[in-house]
Amino acid sequence: MTPELVDLLGSARVVRLPMRTRFRGITEREAVLFEGPEGWTEFSPFLEYDDDESASWLHAAIDFGWRAAPALLRDRLPVNATVPAVPADAVPGVLARYPGARTAKVKVAEPGQSLTDDVARVRAVREQLGPEGRLRVDANTLWNVDEAEHAIHALAPFDLEYVEQPCAGIDELAEIRRRTKYMGIPIAADESVRKASDPLAVARAGAADILIVKAQPLGGIHSALRIVAEAGLPVVVSSAIDTSVGIAMGAHLAASVPELDFDCGLGTVAMFVQDVAEEPLLPVAGGIPVARPAVDAGRLAELEAPAERRDWWLERVRRCYRVLERTAAL
Incomplete structure (x- = not known):
């Protein structure tokens, strides 16, 4: 209908x-x-x-x-903490909003900041997570290939789970993946999936190890599930700074993906001072429920x-x- x-x-x-x-x-x-x-x-x-x-x-x-919505395969999802490009000393306060999270995604390559700032922020996150925590970084396309290679070398000592969208183009992603493959750090594609006229092009080009999928940019849950099935790559289900209503859409997508090996980027309601739901989908014990929250x-x-x-x-x-x-x- x-x-x-x-x-x-x-x-x-x-x-x-x-x-x-x-x-x-x-x-x-x-x-x-x-x-x-x-x-x-x-x-x-x-x-x-x-x-x-x-x-x-x-x-x-x-x-x-x-x-x-499609049939749900799980009723609860582990989520990552999202660390904006804050000073290193602000990291503990940010992570405190994601109680129990074992994974953190850290923004890097912020305009006006330096790689030194990124290293300090990532180091602070690693210290808070401990050696067992999972740490991923997101450059939002803002490095060229040489900058990405240099940055990945600088950040590698902090045991990265993956590097998300280090460069803009698919050819650049393929090149940085080739240059850093020996390091064993996967490359994830986000913008090259959700902003592309052909979201499967990055998978066909062998330019990424992991796809970041988001329900809204990909046209909805059913469309995103078709992309996941055709791509044949591991996926991370994430959000686009949604309210609890949008997060519920992403959660229903993640709960429908057959194989979900990575924690989801669906804890971002913690970034808001207020939310629209009676019971906001805030991270508790490292995860969120798969539910449609009542709007207040x-x-x-x-x-x-x-x-x-x-x-x-x-x-x-x-x-x-x-x-x-x-x-x-x-």
Whole structure:
């Protein structure tokens, strides 16, 4: 069942959630929530994404709100802590928001910072996790191949689980994977999957060992599961700084993946000061449940975005809906 645009807009609530720490250049996260027959769902492409790219996120929202989720293979998921590009001395406070997490993903290559800052931050995380903890780093495409090679050498002593999207292009990923293969540190692809016109190209090119999959950018749970099956690579299910509603979408995806060898990047509700759910999907004992949280009416009202932002988002929904109609995706 596909909703008419008028029905979609009729249930829309636009919210703005304050964040504890600047992340990805923002201190507030905006999202549109819809209530469908299957429950609440979310549309929250980043502000700079154009309509064609954002339309996949709307397709995902419709998929989760108007289509039954696949059969679940697990009811709880281990999640990683997410460490923004904070000073090393702020690391313990960040990790404290993820009680019981055995894995941490650390942002590196932050514009305006140096590799020295990255090394200090990663060292601090390793000291907090101890030798048994799992530590992964994410450069968000911001190194070239030579910079990536140098950085991976500098960070290797901290026993990296993998390096996520060190470079932008698929050819660059393949080259850095070739250069560092002897080190035994896997290369994971994120942007090369979720932002690509062909999300399977990176797997076909042998440019990554692991794929990062996110429900919203890939068009929803069912679409993402098809990509996972065709890629034939291990996957990490992650989020895009979603509210608890979007995290629930990612959790249902992760719970449907046949093999899930890595902790999920689905603990990011801990990055918000407030959330929309009655019981936010915050990490407890290193994991989150696979559940659709009830949305709190009072919190929806309290976190409602200003009128001009609401209008901006609803017009964006209209444009993206038209993209889906034009491409026969609905």
